[in-house]
Amino acid sequence: MTFSLSQVAQLTHSSYTLFTMMQRSFLPPTAWTVTDLNRYLRDILESDHNLNDLWVQGEISNFSRPRSGHLYFTIKDSSAALRCVMWRSAAERQTFLPKDGDAVEVHGSISVYEAGGQMQLYVDKIKPLGEGALFQAFVALKAKLEAEGLFDSDLKLPIPRWPRRIGIITSPTGAAFQDMLNTLRRRYPLVDVILVPSLMQGDGAPAAIVDALGALEQHIAPDLILLGRGGGSIEDLWAFNDERVARAIAACSIPIITGVGHETDFTIADFVADLRAPTPTAAAELAVPDRHDLLAALGDLQGHLTNLIAAKIENRRWVIQAVQNDLQRVSPAARIREHRQRIDELSARLGVAVRHRQTIQRSGIEALESRLNALNPLAVLQRGYAIISRLDDGVISKVGQVEDGDALSVRVSDGDFDVEVKKQSKKVKP
Amino acid sequence: MTTPLTPVGELSYEQALSELEALVAGLESDGHTLDDAMSQFERGQELTQHCAALLEKADLKVQQLLGDDLIDLEISA
Numbered sequence: 001m002t003f004s005l006s007q008v009a010q011l012t013h014s015s016y017t018l019f020t021m022m023q024r025s026f027l028p029p030t031a032w033t034v035t036d037l038n039r040y041l042r043d044i045l046e047s048d049h050n051l052n053d054l055w056v057q058g059e060i061s062n063f064s065r066p067r068s069g070h071l072y073f074t075i076k077d078s079s080a081a082l083r084c085v086m087w088r089s090a091a092e093r094q095t096f097l098p099k100d101g102d103a104v105e106v107h108g109s110i111s112v113y114e115a116g117g118q119m120q121l122y123v124d125k126i127k128p129l130g131e132g133a134l135f136q137a138f139v140a141l142k143a144k145l146e147a148e149g150l151f152d153s154d155l156k157l158p159i160p161r162w163p164r165r166i167g168i169i170t171s172p173t174g175a176a177f178q179d180m181l182n183t184l185r186r187r188y189p190l191v192d193v194i195l196v197p198s199l200m201q202g203d204g205a206p207a208a209i210v211d212a213l214g215a216l217e218q219h220i221a222p223d224l225i226l227l228g229r230g231g232g233s234i235e236d237l238w239a240f241n242d243e244r245v246a247r248a249i250a251a252c253s254i255p256i257i258t259g260v261g262h263e264t265d266f267t268i269a270d271f272v273a274d275l276r277a278p279t280p281t282a283a284a285e286l287a288v289p290d291r292h293d294l295l296a297a298l299g300d301l302q303g304h305l306t307n308l309i310a311a312k313i314e315n316r317r318w319v320i321q322a323v324q325n326d327l328q329r330v331s332p333a334a335r336i337r338e339h340r341q342r343i344d345e346l347s348a349r350l351g352v353a354v355r356h357r358q359t360i361q362r363s364g365i366e367a368l369e370s371r372l373n374a375l376n377p378l379a380v381l382q383r384g385y386a387i388i389s390r391l392d393d394g395v396i397s398k399v400g401q402v403e404d405g406d407a408l409s410v411r412v413s414d415g416d417f418d419v420e421v422k423k424q425s426k427k428v429k430p
Numbered sequence: 431m432t433t434p435l436t437p438v439g440e441l442s443y444e445q446a447l448s449e450l451e452a453l454v455a456g457l458e459s460d461g462h463t464l465d466d467a468m469s470q471f472e473r474g475q476e477l478t479q480h481c482a483a484l485l486e487k488a489d490l491k492v493q494q495l496l497g498d499d500l501i502d503l504e505i506s507a
Contacts, residue, residue, distance in 0.1 A: 162444035172494070181492065189488040190443050195503060196495045219498055291485040298447075298485075301454060302478045308457045309471040316464055 035114065042112035045119070051110040056082065056121060057129055058106075060098045065091075071123075073098070075106060083120040084108070090124045103129035134234055138241050141268055145243075150250045150272050157255040157274045159286065163223035165192045166287055167216040167254070169209060172197045176230040176259070176280035183281050188288035194220050200229040205239035210248040217254055224287055225252070227269065228259040228280030240267035249273055259283025381413035388419075399426045438476045443484045450477040 032040075045051055058075035065071050069088030074081050084106060086094075098104050107125040112118065145151065166184070170177045172195060184191060196212040199205040209227070216225055227249070229237065239245060240260045246268045249256055255274045260267050263278035270276035277283035373379070377387065388396045388408050396402060406421045438446065453474050457467060492503040 162447075164442070164444075167495075181490065185490040189490045190484060191490065193490060193492045194495055194500065195492065215495055220495060220500075295482060295485055298478055298481050301450060302475070305450075305454055305457070305471060305474045305478070308454065309467060312457075312462070312464065312467050 034117070038112055038114040038117055041119075042114060045110050045112060048110075053107075053109065055105050055107050057104065058082070060102045060104055061100050063098060063100050073100075075104065075121075083113075083118050084123050085113075085120055086123040086126070094126060096126060096128060098126055098128070105129050128233075134238070134241075138268070141241065141243055141246070142271065145246055145250075145268065145272065150246065155250065157253075159255050159257065159275055160223045161289070163191055163287060165194060165220065165222040165224075167194045167196060167220055167222035167225040168228065169196050169198050169212040169216070169225065170228045170280070171200045174200065174230055176200075176228045179230075179279075179281045180226060180228055180259075180284040183284035184288060187285065187290045188294075189291070191288060194222060199239075201232065201236045201239060206242035206245045209239060209242075209245050213248045213252055213256075217252055222254060225254050225256045226259065226280075226283050226287055227256055227273070228283050229261065230280060231262045231265070237261050237265060237267055240269035242268075245269055246272045257283045257286055378413070381411065387411040399424050435473065438473075438480045441477075441480065443481055446477045446481050446484070450474055450481065453477070 056075060058077050061074045061076055061081075063071070063073040069091060071084075071086035071091045073084050073086075075084055076082070086108075104126050105128075106121065106123045108121050108123040110119065110121055113120050149155070168177065168180055170180070177195070181193065184193060194216070196216055198212040199208040213225070213227075216222060229240070237260055240258070249258075249269055249272045257275045257277055258267070258270050258273040259277040259280040259282055260269060261279075266276075275286055277286050381387070388410050390396060390401075391407060391409055396408060402408065402421045402424060404421050404423065408419050408421065409416050410419055436445075441449065453470055456462075457470055457474075462470065493500045494503050
């Protein structure tokens, strides 16, 4: 059977009328249906504003979370219990999920589950009991230490750029330790790590952390200290909100990086530390450079170095080239070439002149030769002339040079012969 | 350089790196003979290789403080 909303309203109203009539009437009472009664009770509860918006505190029991995603549990104290339901939509918003035995405060509204006749609390918020008290303590300590100046930025020690020894305070069995080691090994395996094991939660943890800090500072004096712990409840992390721990961190002469819990967890230790990291892994990342970055930077540096030296060499080469150019400009080589050319030229001109002169001389000689030939007396002999000479005394050209009986030599064209003078006669000149 | 140089192999990473940075800064300014610049360059090359080798070959050393003593911890990667 299904009812519309108006039908529901009508029914509720008629049952209420019936009930008032019963009180007033002397007629035998008419019995209620269970449905009507439960609905009636539900109406009453839901119309009470005090019951619509209330906090109840108690201890969780019978906690169950079926596949539907709704949460069913009971909260109780020493003498009473209350059924609770939390619908999936509200449960999904819940970061804190309780378990049996947890002391909690729950918020919601009271109503009746008609089918079972159960009065229940429909819960929209659950928070651990005592969170409020812890938070108050946290706020108070934070304010106190802040007022003392323990968080001042000028108290923060600088984190060394190249740590060689890193002290780690953590639980040796925790994931946080492995996370930090893995991160250090991956990024910068040049460091030496010194673990000081310590309790990280529970009543003994604050004193253990303080002792570990003291031991590191006195015996090892590393360049840097990592204080790390993985995530947990606010109670698990409470050691990091302890005043003794906070003061030990502030007093430590060695830089400290904290990495406690998750990103959203802030502890007093974080405020006092020289550097706060959101997680243990992040603390290790902040502690050391990354070798991949370093190798890349090293490559850049090497390239720069090579360029520098190449530029220097190029510069020298340029200087040498410039000097060479200067040298070439003042070199006698060019003048030598010039002179050589002139010599060639002159020698060519000389050749021409010499040959010219030879020609001239040769033609002169020939002329002389022919003139000489013309003057050759032997040529006259060819024509029948003769040369007469005394044997001992030269050529006879006058009659007076001879006397009768003189022996003379007659030269003709092809030889000579001797003659004797017989008679002379002097011819008168024409 | 007037002081005798430490052999590159004996330098820690940060010593080698800071010498390398100083050396490069020095080479950026003028006033070196070519011989000097070349020997600086060779030293720079050695320093670079040393740094790179340290980064690539180093393995994390893990110890635990036990009382006043340090004991080696064998940690698997």
